[in-house]
Amino acid sequence: MEFGVPKEVRDLEMRVGLTPPGVSALVKAGHTVYVEKGAGAGAGFSDAAYQEAGAQTVYSAAEAYGRADAVVKVTRPAAQEHSLFREGQVIGSFLSLQTASLDLLEALTSRKITAIAYEMIQEDDGAHPVMAPTSEAAGRLAPIIAGELLMSRKGGRGVLLCGVPGVPPAAVVIVGGGTLGTNAARAFLGMGAQVTVLDTNPKRLQYL
Numbered sequence: 001m002e003f004g005v006p007k008e009v010r011d012l013e014m015r016v017g018l019t020p021p022g023v024s025a026l027v028k029a030g031h032t033v034y035v036e037k038g039a040g041a042g043a044g045f046s047d048a049a050y051q052e053a054g055a056q057t058v059y060s061a062a063e064a065y066g067r068a069d070a071v072v073k074v075t076r077p078a079a080q081e082h083s084l085f086r087e088g089q090v091i092g093s094f095l096s097l098q099t100a101s102l103d104l105l106e107a108l109t110s111r112k113i114t115a116i117a118y119e120m121i122q123e124d125d126g127a128h129p130v131m132a133p134t135s136e137a138a139g140r141l142a143p144i145i146a147g148e149l150l151m152s153r154k155g156g157r158g159v160l161l162c163g164v165p166g167v168p169p170a171a172v173v174i175v176g177g178g179t180l181g182t183n184a185a186r187a188f189l190g191m192g193a194q195v196t197v198l199d200t201n202p203k204r205l206q207y208l
Helices: 020-028 047-053 061-067 079-084 102-110 131-149 179-190 202-207
Strands: 002-005 032-036 056-058 070-075 090-094 114-117 171-175 194-198
Touching: 002 061, 020 032, 020 047, 032 047, 032 061, 047 056, 056 061, 061 079, 079 102, 131 179, 171 179, 179 194
Parallel strands: 002 032, 002 070, 032 056, 070 090, 090 114, 171 194
Antiparallel strands: none
């Protein structure tokens, strides 16, 4: 099977659909992987690293889509990518179809695309294995972003999350004790904040 990894085109998106180790695993399994030049730069992966893993470098998104049976992305395809779809192709990404444009839905259906929405992949126990790593990262970033937004120069109240002698730490309320909420709670606690987690699942709260 032939896989294509185009460069992400949405603003501020630095991630890439496959890492060099992922490429290596596919190549060792007998597949061919085409990676658009510069696709991994934002995530710290050079073209040379992909080539060493066995990928072939292509020089446009059109080539990455055009050669691939399956396209591996992070975010859903942007408007300028719709015309690149090949009939019967497989496209995997965080599609978030509930908020997608009608143009994307039309492009997917008219070309008979098999669309794999990462956020919808679910195990028997209800866990979302592809969403988990991104939720973990988002949760751990929460106190960093919150701390900055609380600064006076950012229009905040000038509250220090960890407090100082004589001044209590910030009180943080987290709604939801899932993967993201759990990681956020741990990160805030690690910075010294007072944390309260709200969830409708008593067992989850007991676990936390």
